[in-house]
Amino acid sequence: MITVSGERAGGVVVSFVLGHGEDPVAALAARGWSVTAVAAEGVLGDLTLRYAVQPRPAEGHPASPVRASGPGLTPRQRSTVVPHQRVAAYAVVVADDRLLLTRLAQGTGAEGRWNLPGGGLEPAESPADGVVREVAEETGQVVDEVRLVEVMSQHWVGRSARGLEDYHAVRLLHVARCERPTTPVVHDVGGSTSDARWVPLAELDAVPVVASVPVALRAVGLAQGDHGWSQS
Numbered sequence: 001m002i003t004v005s006g007e008r009a010g011g012v013v014v015s016f017v018l019g020h021g022e023d024p025v026a027a028l029a030a031r032g033w034s035v036t037a038v039a040a041e042g043v044l045g046d047l048t049l050r051y052a053v054q055p056r057p058a059e060g061h062p063a064s065p066v067r068a069s070g071p072g073l074t075p076r077q078r079s080t081v082v083p084h085q086r087v088a089a090y091a092v093v094v095a096d097d098r099l100l101l102t103r104l105a106q107g108t109g110a111e112g113r114w115n116l117p118g119g120g121l122e123p124a125e126s127p128a129d130g131v132v133r134e135v136a137e138e139t140g141q142v143v144d145e146v147r148l149v150e151v152m153s154q155h156w157v158g159r160s161a162r163g164l165e166d167y168h169a170v171r172l173l174h175v176a177r178c179e180r181p182t183t184p185v186v187h188d189v190g191g192s193t194s195d196a197r198w199v200p201l202a203e204l205d206a207v208p209v210v211a212s213v214p215v216a217l218r219a220v221g222l223a224q225g226d227h228g229w230s231q232s
Contacts, residue, residue: 003017044123138191
């Protein structure tokens with residue numbers, strides 16, 4: 001279960017269980033709040049997404065969650081697909097003006113593209129612990145000071161290489177510190193990561209990345225300019 005909690009100075013003003021396929025920001029916007037992500041607390045199966053809220057409509061988000069649709073399914077097939085929700089945690093890790101990235105392996109559906117280090121949470125694992133573990137497994141780097149900066153929610157119903165899907169991806173995007181960066185090493189051989197690198201921010205525009213990477217970079221205060229990414 002994922003609980004969404006919106007708080008103002010003086011106490012909690014709204015709290016609800018996130019429905020399958022819902023975007024937490026859109027759900028809060030439908031209740032009349034603009035929000036800032038504060039924390040993802042608890043463990044997988046009992047997570048609370050906390051937001052600071054202000055009483056005005058959130059710009060750039062739909063007024064209410066919209067059920068996603070995908071290709072190749074009849075109405076009857078859609079009604080029989082078993083919903084699946086995956087909660088994953090990722091981190092923006094920058095050291096010496098370089099961003100830590102992982103290359104997605106064959107079979108991931110985005111092979112060859114680059115992602116932030118991270119992945120699905122294990123049972124009873126907190127998001128921060130998941131970030132530390134995934135970064136170590138995928139890159140060999142040690143990180144700390146893990147802090148939530150954004151939550152991405154994507155709902156997709158359709159046919160994929162895995163068959164018929166009603167898939168809700170909740171991506172918890174963090175920032176983390178790597179005090180002693182080393183040459184990346186992929187320890188989780190045979191998994192979703194085929195390579196790991198420190199990529200200079202100035203060269204990032206030339207790297208094919210997944211959609212969550214620029215969202216996370218902007219959330220931590222990096223801006224895209226004529227000479228790549230830099231602190232805004």
